[in-house]
Amino acid sequence: MKSLLDEWHYLIKSKYPIIAIIFPLVAVLAYSLLLPSSQINESKVIVVDQDNTSYSRQLIQKIDASQYIQVDQIISYTNNPESYFYHEQYLAVISLPKGLEENHNRSLPNRIGLILDNTNSQAVTFIRTAMQEITGYENIQLAIPALSRTGMSIEQAQGTASNLAVEVRSLFNPTSSYDNTSILTFICMFSFMMLNINSLPIIARLRVSHRLAGELRNPFNPLIRILPYVLFSTAGLIFAMGVLKWVGGSRFEGNVALFMIPVALYVFGSVCINILVAWGAAHPGIAIGRMIFIFMPAFVLSGGTMARALFPPLALQISDFFPFVWMFKFLRSMGLRGASFQEMLPELGSMMLYVAVLAMLVVARGLWEKQKLAKLQKTSSPAHSEKPFPGAPPTAISTPTPEPSKG
Incomplete structure (x- = not known):
């Protein structure tokens, strides 16, 4: 105790x-x-719209509607996209190619450029995820009418264009x-x-x-x-x-x-x-x-x-x-x-x-x-020491008393 x-x-x-x-x-x-959320929402991006058509503007609206992306600026051309990352104002540059609407209507492939600032990979993860979701949805919307014209039903067309789907369920920390x-x-x-x-x-x-x-x-x-x-x-x-x-x-x-x-x-x-x-x-x-x-x-x-x-x-x-x-x-x-x-x-x-x-x-x-x-x-202390213990009172030393002299 x-x-x-x-x-x-x-x-x-x-x-x-x-x-x-x-x-x-x-x-x-x-x-x-300091850390209100583990995911970055409304990440600022700049879009380079080289097509400037009705479809490109619709696609930009869909990109901006994503919870992870905020289209802050739209330009028609740039020869130095890296410069938009210098002052940490933007996390990504999205480039829509010329002929986007024409190739979309003709069912020809399009290549959208996604330039990411990968100095911090965690900051751009959700931008990449959002773009994959948007392009995947656009591909299905284009494929289903084309497949239905071959005689397939709508359900068969959806199954052909998107045969496998993953349903994600996040447990224990769903909001990250x-x-x-x-x-x-x-x-x-x-x-x-x-x-x-x-x-x-x-x-x-x-x-x-x-x-x-x-x-x-x-x-x-x-x-x-x-x-x-x-x-x-x-x-x-x-x-x-x-x-x-x-x-x-x-x-x-x-x-x-x-x-x-x-x-x-x-x-x-x-x-x-x-x-x-x-x-x-x-x-x-x-x-x-x-x-x-x-x-x-x-x-x-x-x-x-x-x-x-x-x-x-x-x-x-x-x-x-x-x-x-x-x-x-x-x-x-x-x-x-x-x-x-x-x-x-x-x-x-x-x-x-x-x-x-x-x-x-x-x-x-x-x-x-x-x-x-x-x-x-x-x-450290000898067993048979004649020295007195430190702090002990001094012992009296008896001395013989001299005898008185005779005569």
């Missing part, structure tokens, strides 16, 4: 409770404003909202980073203040010191997710109370790893410097920024050593996909077993350090 109170007072003085809540909340507000992807990842990243900064120096702080030997009289004391981190980090992360759902309308389908169980296990397991990694650090600065061995691999392998399907099997096996990765699995399955708690019990059992192993390693490391300090104390 003394260790718990000591760590509690330290965290209160270091303002970690405020940091644990404020930092994820700042991430929610900042990135919600950044609230459910990037912003949620940044919230967890900030919370994880502050947890590492504050928990890595636990043992080094005790060593520098000459309290480590007393702390290890009970080898379970380092585990007791983890409890305040579990409380504050779990509260901060859940609070930030709640604000994100309330402000940004993010998706969270699971039971919040039950979801707190894997979050608390993640915090406890992460601090255990931090204690083990930074145990031998001479002072807190060295301990915090070891965060790179924990933070970067855990964050990258979690799948928050890169799809886990890109990683080889060995990397996926290594990722299971980081509780942060386990927490992200529960976040995606319970929070975004809506899996029931009973469905996640096998993963939860595995996570609890792994965290228990980490806790035992912390206790074993404490016992080993306790024995090491005991041996060091014995060798």
Whole structure:
């Protein structure tokens, strides 16, 4: 209990409770404003209409009607389309060739030019998709009357022109909202980073203040010191997710109370790893410097920024050593996909077993350090020393009293 109170007072003085809540909340507000949507709508494009006919103007109207494209300017000719990208005003240049209407009426092929600024491929993805949809629809509209004139029915003509169709159904994040992807990842990243900064120096702080030997009289004391981190980090992360759902309308389908169980296990397991990694650090600065061995691999392998399907099997096996990765699995399955708690019990059992192993390693490391300090104390102080103990009162030295001389 003394260790718990000591760590509690330290965290209160270091303002970690405020940091644990404020930092994820700042991430929610900042990135919600910076990233309102994960798709770019109404991308500005310029159209080079070299045909200038009724059909070309109809096609331009259809292009402008797309939710992903905004036709900002129409010109009749250009010999340097690259110049329209220089000041980042346009993302694409669409060129309609001369003879477009004539070739369309004669069922001859046309080639529409689509020049994209690919310095950021994500910015032009939906422009490419919109143009494919528009041209595909125009091709069907042209093919069906031609096929029906051969004696086919309208249904047969539609089946011939468009025999296979894909019906797309996007699950769990149908609007491609950044609230459910990037912003949620940044919230967890900030919370994880502050947890590492504050928990890595636990043992080094005790060593520098000459309290480590007393702390290890009970080898379970380092585990007791983890409890305040579990409380504050779990509260901060859940609070930030709640604000994100309330402000940004993010998706969270699971039971919040039950979801707190894997979050608390993640915090406890992460601090255990931090204690083990930074145990031998001479002072807190060295301990915090070891965060790179924990933070970067855990964050990258979690799948928050890169799809886990890109990683080889060995990397996926290594990722299971980081509780942060386990927490992200529960976040995606319970929070975004809506899996029931009973469905996640096998993963939860595995996570609890792994965290228990980490806790035992912390206790074993404490016992080993306790024995090491005991041996060091014995060798530093000789067993039979006639020197008084430092700080002891001086002992009285009796001197023989001289006998009085006779006579």
